[in-house]
Amino acid sequence: MKEQALLGDEAAALGAIHAGLSAAYGYPGTPSTEIMEYLIENAAGNAHIPEAFHASWCTNEKTALEAALGVSFAGRRAMVTMKHVGLNVASDPFMNSALLGIKGGLVIAVADDPGMHSSQNEQDSRFYAAFAMVPCLEPRNQQEAYSMTREAFDLSEKFQVPVLLRMTTRLSHARAQIKTEPIRAQNPLSKAGDKTQWMLLPAYARRNYVALIEKQTGFLEWSAAHPSNKLDLDGRDTGLGVITSGLGGNYYEENLEDFVKSRSGKIPARLHIGVYPLPIDSIRRLCEKAERVIVIEEGQPVIEERLRGILPHSITINGKLDGTINRTGELDPDVVRRGLALPPRPGALSAGAVTLPNLPGRPPQLCTGCPHGDSYETIKKAVQELDPAEGHPNTAINADIGCYALGATPPYSVPESIVCMGASVGMARGAAETGIKYAIGVIGDSTFLHSGISSLIDAIAADTPMTLIILDNSIVAMTGCQQTMVGSDKFRPLILGLGLKGEHLIELEAKRQFLEENAAKLKKEIEYRGLSVVIFQRECLEAFRKRKKSEKSK
Structure with missing residues (x-):
């Protein structure tokens, strides 16, 4: 045990390093800033920190958390830092991450600012932890900031959920002596075996939500036995x-x-x-x-x-917490009847008048002839021809929210994660920066404009060795063919204006007759040890039909 005098923020940062941190991302905001500053200062390692790790600022808190999810997806430990209002920005990936099968420990360090010393409100991040139904640790001194951060990574991996570390201004910015513990080695690269735990398609998300509810008992048992309580x-x-x-x-x-x-x-x-x-x-x-x-x-x-x-009171309350009403799924008359202790209603099925056969499931799938199908076939062919793994996972394909998310199911089965709008770019970045050799993000044109640009700015600034694939079907297809905010013809100047090297911005026509040619070009960009963007272009068939119908009616 060695003693050091550290700020609360620095103690949390050192706790993460000693817990085997592989990567950290954040956005500056008082009183959290010093956590990331300490991590960046020590990322290269020194006599007391034998293993180097990655640490960098991001465009915003959402892109930071998404990059950290990419690290966790690859099996390694990651930390994200922000102030309390930054958690509002990161709330989309944060809430969804509670439903994932977190592989490498993921700790979100949030510094609240009671008294609004440098903030616009007095938000309390404990509400967010309860909202997401994940554990929260609240240190009361610098020693606990160090030890609880170490514990948070173990807790995250034990329950496969993100863990929130709540700091506050006076703790973050006060200095005290702490005792350190032996340094733990970083996790090896090891992607999740069941990729459906990282896909929030409705069928998987419903199952994962049930699993999160089932974990609550374990959280309560851990909390009840914890020495800090x-x-x-x-x-x-x-x-x-x-x-x-x-x-x-x-x-x-x-x-x-x-x-x-x-x-x-x-x-x-x-x-x-x-x-x-x-x-x-x-x-x-x-x-x-x-x-x-x-x-x-x-x-x-x-x-x-x-x-x-x-606390006890004279009125008994029955509802979802005691199991009287279902905790998951929708309400319906039969669910409510059970809650009211009424017998099931008689009906055609319960009376035995009609017997229905067991019908096969009919999951949603891409439309026949959808350009995304040809794009996914191209991605599959390019990835199959990459160098084989060298003792560890060598590819990660992180997709996004949109109709192209259906490429995660047969017959394509290409994406390995689907988390939230824009997460594909940040997750691919995090996967690349933690050691995945061929990291690929797959995003639609509308989703890219929605929240993918910010993460691409991060990746361009770092020249991350990854490939972003934009599936451009010229429309917001999933929600009924609304127009995108920026047309396809503007993508090239937009991306080049962000600073991408022109020779690594490739535009391909998503057609089956170009499969071999397109796969060869895509493979070349995936193998490039810097950032590349490949745009697959072909109009959505449904949008094409609507456009032609509209033209005929004029």
Whole structure:
């Protein structure tokens, strides 16, 4: 154990390094900035940090989290840093990441700013952790910032979910001595065996959501047993209960001596909460004899608002939390009948009047003749001809939200991940920067304009060795053929204007007769050890039909 004097932000950063960090991404914002600054400063390694890792700023918090997802997809540990309002920007990939089969530990370090010292609001990130239903750790000092960050990576891999680390201004920017622990080696490259855990197509997402609900019991057991959720009852005055969290615990202890004197020497019973979800049994034990409870928490009244639902009262409440009503899926009359303890309604099927055969599933698929089908056949052929893996995964194909997401299912089965709008670009970047040799992002023209450009800016700035494939069918096809905000003819000048090298911006016509030629050109760009963009162009068939019909009617 070695001692160092560090800011809370620096302690969290060092905890990540010592936990075997492979890559970190973030966007600057007070009070979180020093986490990434410390990581960037030490990324090359030194006498005390034997393994180098990747650390860099990104265009925004969303692109940062998506790049970190690419690292986790490749089996390695990643951290993302931002301030509380930045989590609003990253909320799309954050909420969806809770449904993924997180492979390498993923920790999102968010620094809240109570008192708005340099922020526009007093948002509390614990609400986001509860909203996503993932664990949250809230250190109360620099030592816990270090040790909890290390623990967060283990927790993430154990439950296969992202973990939120909540920092606050006074902790982030105060310095104290910490003791360090032995450095853990980085994870080897190892992609997830079941790629459907990384695809949020509705059928997979519903299954993954059920799995997330099932994990809640494990989260509660972990929280109940965690030493940071410390309950003190023995020899205490149980008539008054005090609940503290985060820095609130420090401030309470600073005033405890005077508080006890004011109460004629009576020390109140107390529960300090350092990890979430809330330790419900400990709260109930603290409060079962209490006449009054004082809640001292940094930020908004997250714990206080929950107490009414946790503490005993005269009214029994039945609903989704006790299983009376289904926790997953939609409501329907039969679900409600079960909740009302009513017998099933008689009907044709239940009465045995009609027997239906077991019908095969009919999952959605690309339209016959869709240009994306020819593009995916080209991608498959190009990837099959790449150099074989050298003892580790050598390809990652990260796709995106749109009708082309259907290329993840047979007969194509090309994409390996589908997370949120724009994530394909950032995930391919993260996969490349953590060691995947051939990282490929697949995105549609409308989705690229929606939120892919920002991640491409990051990749261009770093000249990341990856290939972005834009499937340009000249329309927003999935939602009914709305016009894109920028026409296909503007893509080339737009991308070159961002700084991509012109010789590595390739435009191909997505037709089956050009399969061999297109696959050879694509393979060449995938093998290029820098950033390349390949645009497959052909109009959507449905858009073509609508256009022709409109032209005839004029």
